[in-house]
Amino acid sequence: xxxxxxxxxxxxxxxxxxxxxxxxxxxxxxxxxxxxxxxxxxxxxxxxxxxxxxxxxxxxxxxxxxxxxxxxxxxxxxxxxxxxxxxxxxxxxxxxxxxxxxxxxxxxxxxxxxxxxxxxxxxxxxxxxxxxxxxxxxxxxxxxxxxxxxxxxxxxxxxxxxxxxxxxxxxxxxxxxxxxxxxxxxxxxxxxxxxxxxxxxxxxxxxxxxxxxxxxxxxxxxxxxxxxxxxxxxxxxxxxxxxxxxxxxxxxxxxxxxxxxxxxxxxxxxxxxxxxxxxxxxxxxxxxxxxx
Amino acid sequence: xxxxxxxxxxxxxxxxxxxxxxxxxxxxxxxxxxxxxxxxxxxxxxxxxxxxxxxxxxxxxxxxxxxxxxxxxxxxxxxxxxxxxxxxxxxxxxxxxxxxxxxxxxxxxxxxxxxxxxxxxxxxxxxxxxxxxxxxxxxxxxxxxxxxxxxxxxxxxxxxxxxxxxxxxxxxxxxxxxxxxxxxxxxxxxxxxxxxxxxxxxxxxxxxxxxxxxxxxxxxxxxxxxxxxxxxxxxxxxxxxxxxxxxxxxxxxxxxxxxxxxxxxxxxxxxxxxxxxxxxxxxxxxxxxxxx
Numbered sequence: 001x002x003x004x005x006x007x008x009x010x011x012x013x014x015x016x017x018x019x020x021x022x023x024x025x026x027x028x029x030x031x032x033x034x035x036x037x038x039x040x041x042x043x044x045x046x047x048x049x050x051x052x053x054x055x056x057x058x059x060x061x062x063x064x065x066x067x068x069x070x071x072x073x074x075x076x077x078x079x080x081x082x083x084x085x086x087x088x089x090x091x092x093x094x095x096x097x098x099x100x101x102x103x104x105x106x107x108x109x110x111x112x113x114x115x116x117x118x119x120x121x122x123x124x125x126x127x128x129x130x131x132x133x134x135x136x137x138x139x140x141x142x143x144x145x146x147x148x149x150x151x152x153x154x155x156x157x158x159x160x161x162x163x164x165x166x167x168x169x170x171x172x173x174x175x176x177x178x179x180x181x182x183x184x185x186x187x188x189x190x191x192x193x194x195x196x197x198x199x200x201x202x203x204x205x206x207x208x209x210x211x212x213x214x215x216x217x218x219x220x221x222x223x224x225x226x227x228x229x230x231x232x233x234x235x236x237x238x239x240x241x242x243x244x245x246x247x248x249x250x251x252x253x254x255x256x257x258x259x260x261x262x263x264x265x266x267x268x269x270x271x272x273x274x275x276x277x278x279x280x281x282x283x284x285x286x287x288x289x290x291x292x
Numbered sequence: 293x294x295x296x297x298x299x300x301x302x303x304x305x306x307x308x309x310x311x312x313x314x315x316x317x318x319x320x321x322x323x324x325x326x327x328x329x330x331x332x333x334x335x336x337x338x339x340x341x342x343x344x345x346x347x348x349x350x351x352x353x354x355x356x357x358x359x360x361x362x363x364x365x366x367x368x369x370x371x372x373x374x375x376x377x378x379x380x381x382x383x384x385x386x387x388x389x390x391x392x393x394x395x396x397x398x399x400x401x402x403x404x405x406x407x408x409x410x411x412x413x414x415x416x417x418x419x420x421x422x423x424x425x426x427x428x429x430x431x432x433x434x435x436x437x438x439x440x441x442x443x444x445x446x447x448x449x450x451x452x453x454x455x456x457x458x459x460x461x462x463x464x465x466x467x468x469x470x471x472x473x474x475x476x477x478x479x480x481x482x483x484x485x486x487x488x489x490x491x492x493x494x495x496x497x498x499x500x501x502x503x504x505x506x507x508x509x510x511x512x513x514x515x516x517x518x519x520x521x522x523x524x525x526x527x528x529x530x531x532x533x534x535x536x537x538x539x540x541x542x543x544x545x546x547x548x549x550x551x552x553x554x555x556x557x558x559x560x561x562x563x564x565x566x567x568x569x570x571x572x573x574x575x576x577x578x579x580x581x582x583x584x
Contacts, residue, residue, distance in 0.1 A: 106425065123419025130418055130467070131459050133398065157486045165470055167423050175422070175467070178457055178482045187493070189481040190470045194449045201479070 001257055002151070004230070004264045006143070009150050010272035014059055017279050021060040024286075032286035033062040034092045034118065034278070035084050039077060039103070040070030045096045052094070052278060059279055064090065074103045078111050085113040091285040092118035094278070115291045118281035121168075129172065132179045134290045136281050141173040143273030144209065144230055146280075148183040153207075153228055153262060156185035161201050163218070163250070164211035165192040169232055173209055198222070210250035220255040229256055229263040232270050293549055294443070296522070296556045298435070301442050302564035306351055309571050313352040316578075324578035325354040326384045326410065326570070327376050331369060331395070332362030337388045344386070344570060351571055356382065366395045370403050377405040383577040384410035386570070407583045410573035413460075421464065424471045426582045428573050433465040435565030436501065436522055438572075440475040445499075445520055445554060448477035453493050455510070455542070456503035457484040461524055465501055490514070502542035512547040521548055521555040524562050 021032060034056050038049045049065055056063035066080065077099075084093045093116045099105050114124040120138035128135035137145070148155060160177050164170035170190065177186040186207070191198050193212075202208055202222040210218045211232035223229060233250030249266030257263050264270055284290055313324060326348050330341045341357055348355035358372065369391075376385045385408045391397050406416040412430035420427035429437070440447060452469050456462035462482060469478040478499070483490050485504075494500055494514040502510045503524035515521060525542030541558030549555050556562055576582055 123423060123425070124416045125419065126422055127415025127417065127419030130422055130463065131415060133415070157488050159489070165472075171422065171467070171470075174482075175463070178463075178484070180457075180484075180486075185484075185486040187481065187483050187487040187489075189479065190466075191479050192470070192472075192477075194472075194477040195479040196449050197451070197479075 001260050002262045003257075004147055004151055004262050004269060006147055006264055006269040006271065006273045007267075009147055010276040012150075013146070013273075013276045014055075014279065017276075017283055018059040020283060025060070030089075030286065031060065031062045032092075032282050033064065033090050034094070034282045035064045035066065035087075035090045037066045037068065037077070037080060037084075037093070037095045039068045039072050039096070040100050042098070045098070049096050051275065055275060055279055056282070061279065061282060070100045072100075072103075074107065077103060077108060081108060081111045085111075085116060090116065092116050092278075092282040094119045115288075116285060118278060118285055120281065126167075126172070130175050132181065136284070136290055137176070137277075138168055138172060139274045139277040139281075140169045140211075140232060140270065141176055142277040142280065143270055143275075144173050144232070145176055145183055146277070147230075147264070147270070147273050151262065153183070155183040155207070158186050158206035159204055160186040160188045160207040160209065161191060161205035162188060162209045162211065163191045163198065163202075164209075164213070164232075165190055166211065169211040170209070173211070177207075212250055214250055215248035216250070216252040218251040218256060220252070220259055223256050223259050225259050226261045227259065229260050230270065231264050231266050234266055234271060293552050294554045296439055296443055296554050296561060298439055298556060298561040298563065298565045299559075301439055302568040304442075305438070305565075305568045306347075306571065309568075309575055310351040312575060317352070322381075322578065323352065323354045324384075324574050325356070325382050326386070326574045327356045327358065327379075327382045329358045329360065329369070329372060329376075329385070329387045331360045331364050331388075332392050334390070337390070341388050343567065347567060347571055348574070353571070353574060362392045364392075364395075366399065369395060369400060373400060373403045377403075377408060382408065384408050384570075384574040386411045407580075408577060410570060410577055412573065418459075418464070422467050424473065428576070428582055429468070429569075430460055430464060431566045431569040431573075432461045432503075432524060432562065433468055434569040434572065435562055435567075436465050436524070437468055437475050438569070439522075439556070439562070439565050443554065445475070447475040447499070450478050450498035451496055452478040452480045452499040452501065453483060453497035454480060454501045454503065455483045455490065455494075456505070456524075457482055458503065461503040462501070465503070469499075504542055506542055507540035508542070508544040510543040510548060512544070512551055515548050515551045517551055518553045519551065521552050522562065523556045523558050526558055526563060 120136035125135040162174045174190040178188040207228040209230045231249035231251040236245040239246040412428035417427045454466045466482040470480040499520040523541035523543040528537040531538040
């Protein structure tokens with residue numbers, strides 16, 4: 001059984017990105033520049049945006065965080081998005097979600113120039129991804145694909161069971177893995193809350209991607225010997241620790257791991273891979289790799 | 293066993309659409325108007341465009357066909373698309389595919405205003421469909437969904453096996469059926485040329501959608517008693533008929549039908565439903581139902 005070390009892989013990736021950025025600077029090219037808009041003062045959002053800023057600086061990218069009050073109107077936010085769309089110095093733009101309830105999130109997502117949409121949430125990028133065209137792929141599915149690639153895990157012809165049909169994880173990764181690509185070329189079954197026979201399906205899977213957000217949902221009796229298990233869940237559960245909680249994945253790691261050929265830990269698996277994907281996309285944006 | 297009569301259902305739909313168009317005219321509203329661009333003189337494309345024109349007239353819609361020579365440049369075609377995008381009288385625009393090889397099809401598809409993209413091929417519409425947002429759904433997947441709906445076939449919690457991952461049938465219908473919607477809420481397995489155990493998967497399916505384009509691929513030993521079988525294939529195979537051929541689906545109808553609860557025939561199943569979907573989308577475009 002091999003642990004898919006997302007933390008170490010993400011570190012390697014970050015070094016590669018930092019080297020590219022450094023090389024570009026040497027060549028007199030522009031420094032990649034990510035802008036993040038944060039509306040209101042949600043604690044978790046604040047933490048995420050700070051991490052993203054720190055990650056940018058770590059690899060030598062420029063980062064701009066625009067903090068707007070939670071009284072910002074939709075029109076004002078749209079104006080700000082348009083300003084950044086037109087700002088030639090900014091390569092990538094993310095609007096941290098969730099937004100205050102008086103703002104239509106979908107409208108904001110679709111207002112971002114697809115060329116700068118490094119979160120990959122704009123339907124144009126989703127549609128291009130689904131069609132196998134160059135696109136910004138959102139962070140978690142991209143992190144999963146990269147980890148599979150870096151460990152040279154054979155995917156062609158394999159049966160993947162994806163548990164969870166969210167628009168940010170389950171559905172895109174199901175689409176990506178069924179494309180004629182590498183990683184890819186999988187037979188993919190997409191399961192969700194309405195699926196009646198998840199256990200029977202999981203037992204047929206060569207690769208299981210658990211992305212439903214239910215702590216330790218996947219147990220040993222659902223996994224066949226030699227399966228690859230990717231755990232996307234990360235939930236705080238009460239525990240006798242200093243903080244009063246521990247982080248649990250969607251997989252009961254202790255009992256599932258011995259059955260696996262490969263498995264991701266939580267934390268230190270998909271989480272760090274997700275984080276680094278935003279940097280990958282920002283680099284792509286600066287290189288104008290996705291949209292010529 | 294019930295035959296899913298696509299021909300009769302499409303006729304009903306056409307009547308409903310014709311009534312709506314007539315009602316609109318009475319109310320002094322604009323007549324829905326579909327424009328089709330045909331480049332070159334491919335025989336099959338010519339036939340398709342003529343059918344679409346005839347369908348429009350049959351339901352009282354206006355139709356304009358723009359015929360361009362196969363020497364048309366990409367720039368000239370883009371210009372024509374832009375002209376129609378700006379023409380307020382035209383509600384829907386299709387560019388008949390395939391295009392001559394010197395023209396980049398994807399570029400043309402993405403040049404069509406998504407609001408007029410009644411073929412549903414623009415990645416913005418694909419992305420919106422995948423996210424469960426209002427969108428133009430391309431004709432064949434829409435026809436399948438409509439037929440399931442009209443026959444009140446229970447889909448929630450059912451296991452659907454889709455054979456074929458094309459961007460115009462298999463992949464979109466797999467996405468649609470797994471959405472939280474009705475029809476929908478299915479567990480969906482998407483199979484293709486790289487799938488090793490298609491028979492074992494089909495035998496687990498409550499609903500099979502055969503869209504791989506291999507005549508009579510699906511045989512009785514692959515279908516469990518009581519399954520719903522949707523046949524999207526339509527291939528000319530040599531036969532001792534007047535024309536020297538007959539139309540074959542992807543399903544061996546004679547042997548599979550007795551096992552099914554519902555099955556579509558070929559011809560007269562998904563074909564007519566596909567044709568009528570373009571009219572549905574043109575009506576939606578005229579009503580500004582998808583994009584406000």
